[in-house]
Amino acid sequence: MKISIFGLGYVGAVTMGCLSRNGHHVIGVDVNEEKVAALRKGTSPIVEPGLAEAIAEGQAAGRLDAVTDHDDAIRRSDVSIVCVGTPSRDNGDLDLQYVETVAGQIAESLRGLDKHHTLIFRSTMLPGSTRGLAEGLLRDLVEAGRLTVCFYPEFLREGTAVRDFEHPSIAALGTRDGCTVPEELAELVGDDIAIVTWESAELLKYACNSFHAVKVAFANEIGRVGKKAGLNAAAVMELFCRDTVLNLSPYYLRPGNPFGGSCLPKDVRALNRFAVQSGLSTPLIGSLMQSNRDHADALQRVIRRTGSGDVAIIGLAFKHNTDDLRESPMVDVVRDLIPSGRKVRIYDPALKPEKLTGSNRAQIREKLPGFTDLLCNRLDEAVGPAELVVAAHPCVGIDELRTCITSRHIVLDVNGWPALKELPSRYDGFLW
Numbered sequence: 085m086k087i088s089i090f091g092l093g094y095v096g097a098v099t100m101g102c103l104s105r106n107g108h109h110v111i112g113v114d115v116n117e118e119k120v121a122a123l124r125k126g127t128s129p130i131v132e133p134g135l136a137e138a139i140a141e142g143q144a145a146g147r148l149d150a151v152t153d154h155d156d157a158i159r160r161s162d163v164s165i166v167c168v169g170t171p172s173r174d175n176g177d178l179d180l181q182y183v184e185t186v187a188g189q190i191a192e193s194l195r196g197l198d199k200h201h202t203l204i205f206r207s208t209m210l211p212g213s214t215r216g217l218a219e220g221l222l223r224d225l226v227e228a229g230r231l232t233v234c235f236y237p238e239f240l241r242e243g244t245a246v247r248d249f250e251h252p253s254i255a256a257l258g259t260r261d262g263c264t265v266p267e268e269l270a271e272l273v274g275d276d277i278a279i280v281t282w283e284s285a286e287l288l289k290y291a292c293n294s295f296h297a298v299k300v301a302f303a304n305e306i307g308r309v310g311k312k313a314g315l316n317a318a319a320v321m322e323l324f325c326r327d328t329v330l331n332l333s334p335y336y337l338r339p340g341n342p343f344g345g346s347c348l349p350k351d352v353r354a355l356n357r358f359a360v361q362s363g364l365s366t367p368l369i370g371s372l373m374q375s376n377r378d379h380a381d382a383l384q385r386v387i388r389r390t391g392s393g394d395v396a397i398i399g400l401a402f403k404h405n406t407d408d409l410r411e412s413p414m415v416d417v418v419r420d421l422i423p424s425g426r427k428v429r430i431y432d433p434a435l436k437p438e439k440l441t442g443s444n445r446a447q448i449r450e451k452l453p454g455f456t457d458l459l460c461n462r463l464d465e466a467v468g469p470a471e472l473v474v475a476a477h478p479c480v481g482i483d484e485l486r487t488c489i490t491s492r493h494i495v496l497d498v499n500g501w502p503a504l505k506e507l508p509s510r511y512d513g514f515l516w
């Protein structure tokens with residue numbers, strides 16, 4: 085393929101070296117003449133293990149060139165990859181000026197040529213940025229079918245960039261329809277890639293980097309707490325990482341219910357108090373309860389706004405297969421709804437009020453004294469009169485729900501239960 089690469093920094097230079105070594109004809113474009121001159125000589129403009137060799141190989145094979153003239157590069161290529169910087173402004177806003185400049189230059193060159201071109205943005209950009217460009221300054225070319233626009237997030241790490249480029253930890257391509265790879269890119273992106281919308285690909289990159297930051301900050305906060313407690317937190321975290329069921333796994337990484345129950349809230353509070361009393365600053369751990377409260381508030385707002393009739397709560401306990409009501413977010417949902425005058429009915433087959441004991445019974449008696457009057461023995465008793473059905477967790481089977489959900493119901497899926505979409509009701513997802 086004939087590919088031009090705009091921006092020859094850490095991402096662009098690695099992309100150039102690797103693609104040229106893989107047999108593609110690559111033309112780099114940068115405003116920085118030093119970088120262009122280095123690449124023209126077959127040397128790397130940055131320090132990165134393995135990159136000098138890849139660039140030298142590409143150059144020796146006659147497959148690598150670098151220029152400062154965007155027109156020249158566009159004329160000689162069918163695909164462009166944009167790797168210019170997207171720095172922060174002083175106020176934290178994302179600065180897209182370099183991407184916009186380059187997109188404008190590419191468009192300008194293409195308007196003077198009679199050919200189709202594919203433009204891949206690899207620079208990290210917030211959700212909506214690619215659409216903004218495709219429907220803004222690139223609009224005429226996109227609408228005329230002369231330009232295909234994709235967003236292809238880059239996940240390489242400096243220091244291991246060449247290896248990461250060749251073996252990415254994850255690969256996703258954002259396209260306009262979110263399901264088809266443009267034919268001309270099939271060879272470049274391979275088969276093992278998720279095809280999603282522009283916006284999903286953009287958010288994926290931020291989700292990954294934010295999560296990496298959360299991991300680092302979390303390990304460091306546990307490190308500070310551990311040191312204060314006089315122990316080796318590195319060894320504790322090593323042990324922590326051995327749990328690949330709950331810790332290093334997809335578990336707890338699905339958007340849905342706020343957390344609740346008898347352990348998570350209490351233990352997060354205790355650890356935070358220990359840190360505060362020890363004079364430590366652990367803002368990540370310290371923000372978890374607030375984050376969870378904000379999430380619960382968001383859920384309550386959605387429920388308040390959805391319909392105006394009776395409400396059925398499917399699942400009152402903090403998760404299914406338990407009767408533990410302690411700090412269950414659904415208990416707060418019910419408390420929030422009662423003053424509104426909307427009649428609430430609850431179905432949760434694991435709950436047997438006469439069997440509740442200890443602090444579980446004490447807490448629910450204090451928080452929701454009349455809850456047994458709201459509890460229904462049968463699903464249809466709860467759902468039948470309701471307009472809104474709040475499905476907090478799958479404490480009933482979908483077939484059972486099918487017997488009593490009709491087209492006049494609205495089902496709000498709080499925790500990601502795709503089978504609910506098959507019901508004849510209107511389906512609303514809390515976070516999707």
Ligand SMILES: NC(=O)c1ccc[n+]([C@@H]2O[C@H](COP(=O)([O-])OP(=O)(O)OC[C@H]3O[C@@H](n4cnc5c(N)ncnc54)[C@H](O)[C@@H]3O)[C@@H](O)[C@H]2O)c1
Nearest residue numbers: 091092093094095114115167168169170182207208238242
């Ligand atoms: N560095 C990383 O590890 C990494 C990893 C993944 C994604 N990213 C993302 O990739 C993008 C690029 O990052 P980077 O670290 O390579 O940036 P960088 O600052 O090293 O390089 C950007 C290059 O773009 C050039 N440039 C600016 N305006 C230009 C123009 N009009 N025409 C041509 N070139 C122009 C600059 O001269 C510079 O050489 C960013 O959005 C970044 O967030 C970076």
